[in-house]
Amino acid sequence: MEIGEALAKLGLTKNEIKAYLTLLDLGAVSAGKISKISEIHRRPTYDALTRLLDKGLFLIPLNLERNCFKQLIQKDLFLLFKKKKQQ
Numbered sequence: 001m002e003i004g005e006a007l008a009k010l011g012l013t014k015n016e017i018k019a020y021l022t023l024l025d026l027g028a029v030s031a032g033k034i035s036k037i038s039e040i041h042r043r044p045t046y047d048a049l050t051r052l053l054d055k056g057l058f059l060i061p062l063n064l065e066r067n068c069f070k071q072l073i074q075k076d077l078f079l080l081f082k083k084k085k086q087q
Helices: 003-009 014-026 031-038 042-054 074-086
Strands: 068-071
Touching: 003 014, 014 031, 014 042, 031 042
Parallel strands: none
Antiparallel strands: none
């Protein structure tokens, strides 16, 4: 099973998956860059990032420039999987 399929089984949308995988590849990056690299229009990118933030899958570090996003460690993804499995 590839990563995208696993993330889909956890309930992530296609745009959330694209944004999350882009964050994994690039690290801390702006939403505009995520939009460009993942080929998602800017508004849906912000929507996907907001949902990922709500799910606890990334954070906005205070010490980085404005509108930069960084993924959380995989431990948090495991917690989401565990929570999904319990439902």
